Each structure stands twice: as C-alpha cells, then as structure tokens.
Amino acid sequence: MEAIDFTWTQALITAALGVLCGLLNVLAAGGSLIAVPFLIFLGLPANVANATNRVAILMQNVVSTATYKHEKMLDFKADSFALLPLVLGAMVGATLAVDIDEKLLRRVIAIILVAMFFLMMKNPASWQNTTYKRPRIKNVWLQRVMYFFIGVYGSFIQMGVGFFLLAMMVLGQGFDLLKANAVKVMCILTFTVVALVIFVTNGLVMWRVGLTLACGNMIGAWLAVKYSMRLGSNRMRYVLLAALVIAATYLFIS
Secondary structure, three states: OOOOOOHHHHHHHHHHHHHHHHHHHHOOOOOOHHHHHHHHHHOOHHHHHHHHHHHHHHHHHHHHHHHHHOOOOOOOOOOOOOOHHHHHHHHHHHHHHHHOOHHHHHHHHHHHHHHHHHHHHHHHHHOOOOOOOOOOOOOHHHHHHHHHHHHEEEEEEEEOOHHHHHHHHHHHOOOHHHHHHHHHHHHHHHHHHHHHHHHHOOOOOOOHHHHHHHOOOOOHHHHHHHHHHHHHHHHHHHHHHHHHHHHHHHHHOO
C-alpha cells in the first residue's frame, strides 16, 4: 500500500469531519457516506478508504456503547441477541470487501433507503412508541438470518448499515427507536472488530488517517449519545428521516 502525504491541514479537516460523522452515525446512520468519499479524495484507494474508516467506526462505537451503558440504556446480556449472526456475517462481508467494487451495490442500497423513508412516513407510529411492541418477525431463525446478511453488508461496505439495523430492531422486533439506537451501536462495535482484523491482516488500513478520523468520531459519538437522550424517539425519527434523504441522494448521484 502506497503512503500518501497527510498534512497538518488535512489532519485538522479530517478530525473535524470525524465529529460530524460521529454525530450522524450515532444519532441515525450514514456518516460513512461522508467519511469514505473524503478519504478517497485524500488519495486513498477505495478499498483502503473503506478499511481505514473502520478504525474511526470502532473507536466511535466504543465511546457510544460505553456512554449508553453508563446511562443504563444497554444491558449487555439481554441486548446481545443479534451479535452472533452479525459476527458470522461480518466474516463473510469483510473478506468480500478486500477487493471492493461497490457502484452497483450503492444504487441498490439507495433504492432500499428510499423505500425505508416512505415506510417511515406511512407508519410513523411504529417508530415513535416508547413501549415495547409485538415483533412483526416472530421467527427467531428468520431474525438471525436477517442479522447475518446485515453483518455481511456492514462489514462489506459499512455505509448506511445503521439504517438497516434500526429498521430490523424497530419494525422487525418492536423496539423503541431510542433503545434500538443504543443496541445498534453495540452491534456495530462488535462486528467492526471482526472486519477490522481482516482488513489489518490484508494490509489495508492507513493508521495515521484512521486514528485522526477516529479522534473526531469519538467526540461526535459522545455528543450524539447525550443529545439523543434529550431528543427522545419522536424527534429522533425526524433526524433519521433527514439522514435517509441525504444518504439516498448521495448514493444515487455518486
């Protein structure tokens, strides 16, 4: 992997961008839609940018998971229901991502995000209720299969995986959006560890850039957890809707 010039100016911009990405990733999803193209703009190949971004994703979710735990929004034992299929999927996805060509996949994801947007608009109550609802997907094995494929996608390309996790937890399993967001960050933390190990093994991580981005992401993640507690599920839905529009638009035009 060829080294790139990484000036102090670029480092400051990268860290500042990381704050924005950390906020967006924890409050909704889609921060990697900003981070990965920026890393490519710096001169990193697409697969290296995809891998290097995972350093920031990992550190961001360490901070947000710890903060949600401190705020008693997470119970590691009770909330670990999705971790095994996600990890198994991550092993597959990260291996595929070593040589990545994501253009067609981006278009497919954009279509799915648009569909999710209209689903949220059509049935807002499903995203706003603060009490646990009966799951729509009652078959446990079907839930595991869906989490497996989310894990494959999340490790393969990462961008927008939070949307799919939130949809699965809120619409599929009946969780309140605020609670689902807390579990989401723990899930992403877990499968990112697996993905990052595979990327590091294949020499795809540019550590100086990744750690600089991670500094910003961690600050943004901490701020986002604190802010999400004040927003509540109803207002968080509007944040998620806005993020969906931005993410889908970017994926269509990129």
